[in-house]
Amino acid sequence: MSQPMIQTQELTKVYGDITAVDHLNLTVNEGEIFGFLGPNGAGKTTTILLLLGLSTPTSGTAMVSGYDVVKNSKEVRKIAGNLPELAGYYEDLTAKQYLDYIGQLNDLPRTEREKRITDLLADVGLTKWKDTKVEKFSRGMKQRLGIAQVLIKNPKIVFFDEPTIGLDPEGTKELRDLIFRLNRDRGLTVFLSSHLLHEVQLTCSRVGIIRQGKLEETATVEDLTKGLTGKEVKSIEFKLKKVTPELLKELKGLEGVTSVTEENDRLYVYMTEDNTEGVSETITKHGAIILLMKPREYTLEEVFMKYYEGFKGR
Amino acid sequence: MAGIFTVCRKELSDHFGSKRYLILFALILLLSAVSAYQGAEYIKNNPRAGFLAIFSGARFGFSFVQLMVFFGPIVGLALGFDAINKERTSGTLSVLLSQPIFRDSVINGKFLAGAMALATLTVSTIGIMCGVVIPILGFGPTLEEALSIVLLSSLTILYLAFWLSLGVLFSVLTKKTSTSTLASVATWLFCSMMIPMLAMLIANQLVPFPIELRPGNQTQRNPQQLTPEFQALMEKRSVIQSSISKLSPTQLYSEVASSILGATLGGGGFSSAFRAPTLTESVTASWPNVVAIAVGLVVCFAASYMSFIRSEIRPGG
Numbered sequence: 001m002s003q004p005m006i007q008t009q010e011l012t013k014v015y016g017d018i019t020a021v022d023h024l025n026l027t028v029n030e031g032e033i034f035g036f037l038g039p040n041g042a043g044k045t046t047t048i049l050l051l052l053g054l055s056t057p058t059s060g061t062a063m064v065s066g067y068d069v070v071k072n073s074k075e076v077r078k079i080a081g082n083l084p085e086l087a088g089y090y091e092d093l094t095a096k097q098y099l100d101y102i103g104q105l106n107d108l109p110r111t112e113r114e115k116r117i118t119d120l121l122a123d124v125g126l127t128k129w130k131d132t133k134v135e136k137f138s139r140g141m142k143q144r145l146g147i148a149q150v151l152i153k154n155p156k157i158v159f160f161d162e163p164t165i166g167l168d169p170e171g172t173k174e175l176r177d178l179i180f181r182l183n184r185d186r187g188l189t190v191f192l193s194s195h196l197l198h199e200v201q202l203t204c205s206r207v208g209i210i211r212q213g214k215l216e217e218t219a220t221v222e223d224l225t226k227g228l229t230g231k232e233v234k235s236i237e238f239k240l241k242k243v244t245p246e247l248l249k250e251l252k253g254l255e256g257v258t259s260v261t262e263e264n265d266r267l268y269v270y271m272t273e274d275n276t277e278g279v280s281e282t283i284t285k286h287g288a289i290i291l292l293m294k295p296r297e298y299t300l301e302e303v304f305m306k307y308y309e310g311f312k313g314r
Numbered sequence: 315m316a317g318i319f320t321v322c323r324k325e326l327s328d329h330f331g332s333k334r335y336l337i338l339f340a341l342i343l344l345l346s347a348v349s350a351y352q353g354a355e356y357i358k359n360n361p362r363a364g365f366l367a368i369f370s371g372a373r374f375g376f377s378f379v380q381l382m383v384f385f386g387p388i389v390g391l392a393l394g395f396d397a398i399n400k401e402r403t404s405g406t407l408s409v410l411l412s413q414p415i416f417r418d419s420v421i422n423g424k425f426l427a428g429a430m431a432l433a434t435l436t437v438s439t440i441g442i443m444c445g446v447v448i449p450i451l452g453f454g455p456t457l458e459e460a461l462s463i464v465l466l467s468s469l470t471i472l473y474l475a476f477w478l479s480l481g482v483l484f485s486v487l488t489k490k491t492s493t494s495t496l497a498s499v500a501t502w503l504f505c506s507m508m509i510p511m512l513a514m515l516i517a518n519q520l521v522p523f524p525i526e527l528r529p530g531n532q533t534q535r536n537p538q539q540l541t542p543e544f545q546a547l548m549e550k551r552s553v554i555q556s557s558i559s560k561l562s563p564t565q566l567y568s569e570v571a572s573s574i575l576g577a578t579l580g581g582g583g584f585s586s587a588f589r590a591p592t593l594t595e596s597v598t599a600s601w602p603n604v605v606a607i608a609v610g611l612v613v614c615f616a617a618s619y620m621s622f623i624r625s626e627i628r629p630g631g
Contacts, residue, residue, distance in 0.1 A: 015628070045629035054411055054627040074414050082412035085629075088405025092328065104320040105413040149409065 003066055005030045005157050005189045006051060010060035013046050013213075020046040022213035023060065028191060028206075030156075033183050035204030035221075036193040043213040044193040045085060048159045051191075052082055065156055078106070081150030085161040085193075087142075091135035095126050095145055098134060099152055106153040113152075120148040124178075140171040147178065157189040158182075164199055176203050234274055238267040239292035240283065247286040254278050268296065317415030321423025322430070329393060329431040338389050339435050342381065343442060349377050350443035354450040365455040366462055366575045368447045369440075378443065379571045382470055383564045384506055389435070390477025391484075391498040393428040397421075398485040398622060399494055408627055421622045425482055425615060432474040440467050458593055465574050465597070469604065473567040476607050479614035486618040486625070505562040513558035517551045566607055570600040 006028040013021040021043045028034045038044050049055040051064055053073020061068065067075040090098055096117060103113040121127045124144040134142065143163065150158050160179075164172045180203075182188045194200050200207055201221055208218040217224065243262075251260050256275040261268045269279055283290060329335045353368030360367070369378040376384065398421070401407040410420060440463060448454050455463060480501065484494040524547075559565035573596040 049627055078414040084408040087409050101324050
């Protein structure tokens with residue numbers, strides 16, 4: 001942890017009159033799985049392009065593994081793998097030929113290349129299709145080939161830009177497991193951009209939220225959730241049998257309870273202070289049967305939505 | 315440097331495996347072989363004609379030079395018009411450029427591969443033409459003629475490489491391959507059809523035929539009318555026409571190729587001296603044309619190089 005893997009200072013990119021990335025200050029440490037979260041068009045892809053030296057910043061600087069992304073972009077690309085959003089593949093090549101080409105571009109000697117290709121194809125489960133042309137591959141298979149392509153250079157850091165787009169739930173889970181494995185076994189730093197909040201919540205150790213090119217917040221997933229829910233009321237979710245209007249009325253009148261709402265077969269009780277005891281007592285007193293009772297947790301999605309609702313109000 | 319050769323090797327094997335290249339190759343090869351056969355017939359019937367007549371003499375259809383004048387642009391453009399924008403739209407460019415190579419390796423490698431594919435096409439076509447003709451004639455080229463063949467091959471490669479570089483330029487400047495396809499076809503038609511037609515039209519406007527010689531008054535034409543004035547008039551027309559035609563690289567190529575082959579062009583339908591110029595003479599005479607083609611190539615390549623190096627990889631291609 002001596003040196004951050006990624007560090008940007010006031011990184012800015014302007015396209016015409018659109019500021020895609022706006023004075024971004026970001027630090028990603030070695031060995032982290034960093035989630036870069038934001039709605040479409042927030043500047044996630046542009047940030048990745050800037051970090052790989054594929055696009056030149058309008059102002060500001062960025063370092064990846066100690067290399068300046070403008071002056072030493074080739075060095076950056078030696079240690080950074082990139083799987084772009086909806087990456088394209090040379091459809092006429094077979095999986096093996098494709099990886100061989102990428103390996104050659106990374107200056108890997110032949111024997112080393114062949115060994116890595118065999119290993120990687122096994123890793124991503126494409127050994128059986130190594131001599132099949134990419135054009136015959138399914139979306140999921142292509143994505144796995146893309147991951148093999150990223151790993152062939154034995155990178156220190158990988159960028160995954162919206163990696164789960166177009167993948168089925170099984171493919172998504174496989175990808176997540178692979179990311180965990182790479183992070184654990186190789187100490188690989190992962191920079192994952194996504195608008196899928198659930199995805200980031202499950203995968204990443206730390207999250208940065210970007211909106212209109214500005215970094216709004218970086219925090220661990222727990223802190224982010226806690227920080228936002230802390231200000232919110234506590235709430236309990238119930239599934240009850242025999243709900244009477246009297247019960248609802250009395251619940252609303254209880255100390256600390258702000259509101260009671262019914263959604264489908266569920267009842268949500270919102271409180272400013274914890275009065276779980278009083279609530280459950282009242283429910284049993286009215287003869288209702290509790291089938292389910294649990295504190296309501298916020299998913300990152302809700303956190304995210306609340307977060308942006310805050311902006312809309314500004 | 316390694317990047318260039320890696321890209322070049324991959325692109326070259328793409329070309330050799332692509333239907334587009336194979337079809338063009340087969341077409342050129344077939345037409346050339348037929349024209350070589352015709353050339354051989356021509357030589358048999360014209361004892362004065364040398365071995366080189368296989369490239370220029372064709373009684374029916376195309377000679378090799380005419381073939382290159384007409385199809386050359388499309389062959390060169392076809393290998394270049396989607397070099398960059400296809401990778402951009404299919405999303406392979408961002409993966410390619412994420413590798414530790416310099417950006418110019420991509421465009422240099424692609425251009426080099428295209429030029430090598432064109433050189434292969436040219437050399438093997440000319441080789442096969444000679445192979446078809448020598449057994450028929452029973453003799454091969456003299457040393458000077460062999461040298462002319464080498465020069466013709468180099469000139470043809472240069473000429474095709476010019477069209478390649480123009481195609482690459484289109485592929486850099488346009489976002490969609492459909493646009494660059496159209497641009498290529500338009501350029502081809504403009505150079506091989508529009509310019510010669512314009513040249514004729516303008517020459518006609520500037521130096522009109524005397525009334526009695528207009529087409530339709532054919533009956534009045536007889537050898538006595540080939541007066542010095544008439545000859546001067548035709549000369550003038552021919553100069554105007556050929557200088558306008560020189561706007562088109564096809565005309566430049568055709569002039570140099572004819573001069574190398576020692577064949578006079580049927581420009582105004584007449585030819586004064588039938589003395590074949592020596593090789594040195596023809597090279598000296600056609601030097602400006604060669605330079606013009608080379609400059610065109612360099613300008614197109616430099617423009618596409620600069621434009622590609624400066625272009626940004628943006629989200630979504």
